[in-house]
Amino acid sequence: MSERVPLAAVAALGVTQIIGYGTLYYSFSILAPDMATQFSWSSEWVFGALSAALLVGGLTAPWLGVLFDRIGAGRVMASGSLAAAVALTACALAPNKAAYVAALIAIEVSANLVQYGAAFALLVQIRPQVASRSITYLTLIAGFASTIFWPITTALHAHLSWQNVYLVFAVLNLAICLPVHAWLSRSGTARRAVASAAAPQVAGRLPPRRRRLGFAIMVTGFSLMSLSSSAMLVHLVPLLSGLGLGATAALVGTLFGPSQVGSRLINMIFGKNLPPLHLAVIAAMLIPGGVLVLLFSAPSVPGAMVFAIIFGMGNGLLSIVTGTLPLNLFGSEGYGRLQGKMMAARLILSALAPFVLAFAMENLGIATSLGVVAALGGLSIIALSSLALLQ
Template sequence: MALAPTKVRLATHGMAIAQTLLWACLYYSFPATLLTWHQQLAWSIADVSLAFTICLVASALCSPFIGRLIDKGFGPRVLSCSAMLGGMALLAVSQVQSLWQFYAAWLVLGCASAGCLYEPCFAFLTRYRGDNAKSAITKVTLYAGFAGTLSFPLCHYLIDLLGWRITSVSLALIVLLIATPLLFISAKLIQGAQSSELRKTQAIANIKQSSAPNAQLKNAVFWFIALAFSLSALNHTVLVNFLLPSMHALNFSADNAVLVMAMIGPMQVLGRIAMISVDKRLSNTLITMLCFGSLLVAAFLLWQLDHLQHLIWLFVVLQGSAYGVTSILRPVLTKQLLGEQGFGAISGMLAVPYLLASASAPFLGAFAWQLNQQQGIFGLVSLSAGLGFMAMAACCLQQTAKITRYQKLTAKPK
């Protein structure tokens, strides 16, 4: 018997809380602690940033395998075991003494992230929530949009009070004692709500879906989606890692700089709420194009900060809200344009370039910083925003052309 819808809704909220804690502890803790590691361990910004690159490369390489496991019904175990591994990796981070140990800990943390953050969570919700997946994903991202808001001030406070090692232990305990069990229970409830009829349907689909992911490699829309969202990932990850030192170079006060970083999360939530209000009036493709346009305008504003520092707040609104909406639209648009069959595997394949772009961001950002400090960062952000806008425009045009051809082929003769 299917569980009551109320239990499923509560489980979705539980998963959203778990995702918020996991993003705060496993992802945003890195940029929040970056300068502390640089200063206290006497490692260069580039050396420290390489750990995040290693983390994201490991996550990218694991993603296709994780997606296939979710397609086979192992979602709750994959999500919870990965979260547990992430908590243990944070404990390892707290004990590092040398750079190679730091890299090894973040390598493990990257493998863990592949199985418990947005990509597997959204693939799981798409598989088990069906037509309700979009609303479930929106709920998760509304909560998780506050992960940065939680992480930056919390890490800033705990590091000042206890030091970065105890801070890492504290974050690990949050993951192990709160996020992991909450994620497992929520996922089991959602999976258990699947009707026996849907199980039969998916069992049949599982026979067919093995060839679906490979077929998408010949689809131009697949590659445009991969390119556009990968460039948006590069854009945002560079900012997450280098906006703080860029503001420091532009003589922003430390408190204002931390506040700016903390406000990116709420702006993501604001953007998602705005999307909900226009969701029935605007198509997913149009909303996506508006988001990529906002990222481009936000990049332009960065160049004005040297003389007009107050524009940082408009930048935060545009950047945060646009990127927040794209995190919802990426799985939704993928399902709409590429279909639901073998979605976990397709999502995992798309995650590879997305995460590799994120992985390259700390390295490329460090290189840009060494070339021309904040001006180099702003140039990299502008380039990725511009190319991402063009890739998404090409994706929309390609899909429109495909629909037009189909309509011509199926049109009845007059």
């Protein structure tokens, strides 16, 4: 088996990841106000519906992870592109609130079929020996999803209703993502990797007797990082306003995306020989580190800028290590199932994060709430660092 990264597959997946995240995730915040108006709901209720949809999506993730291994991640992604197109169309045509919420749940379930968890599993199945590098390259490309789709969604919405924007996005999933995923699902290498042991497997570093404990610790660390990240991103504007930095919200937003991509680029160039566990610990340090910078520097504008850069870099590395660390510790066999279990834990906590931080801000105050977020991030550092003791 060649040791070269399958660049054509990575590039093709990069395009579908940009479309998948752009149409199924990043566009929602821009279209949500008009959705609320359409159904005579407050914005809080619309985002509450999204949280419910994320929660259901998280509950289905373990089953989807089994499918990645059983029939191949490429086939699952092809089906997911079709499901995403149908779900977006159903949401656009929803006649009432119940139908809208059902379609939103379908969108989040279909997102799990086509986004990072599935794409990482596919890269492992195509060429497991170089999957870690492939995952790094993929996250670098896909990191531009928000940069591309926030302005695209805004531009489309200036001329089209939110329903018609969703119909356009349905066409993108059907006309671009479905053929690409269908092509990747026919990869002979991927088929052999799923069907037999013909493709060389990557052995995990953890001894078999310690893998159950190691997996629990790893999932705990990643889940705490996701909780901290999601809570901060959802409530970023009110947090900054409460700290006297409301005017810097737009500036922070412009720095966050490039920082994510920048951290991935730095890792790709200089971190080739850095063990995935070390990279995971660095990511775990950056997220609470950014929160502490914001807490102790407010209301300093330069401090808010440093927060955006550090926090964005941590989030950028988090996307990489959720793909590479499980491969490094547990190997390529059963990788899809592991991704499904991790997706479940992270999605469920991400769905709960907005409520947890909103409750904390209301009852504890903003400064204390940021301290709690930083403490949760600190626990993720301890959890991931302890994995070194199991090897």
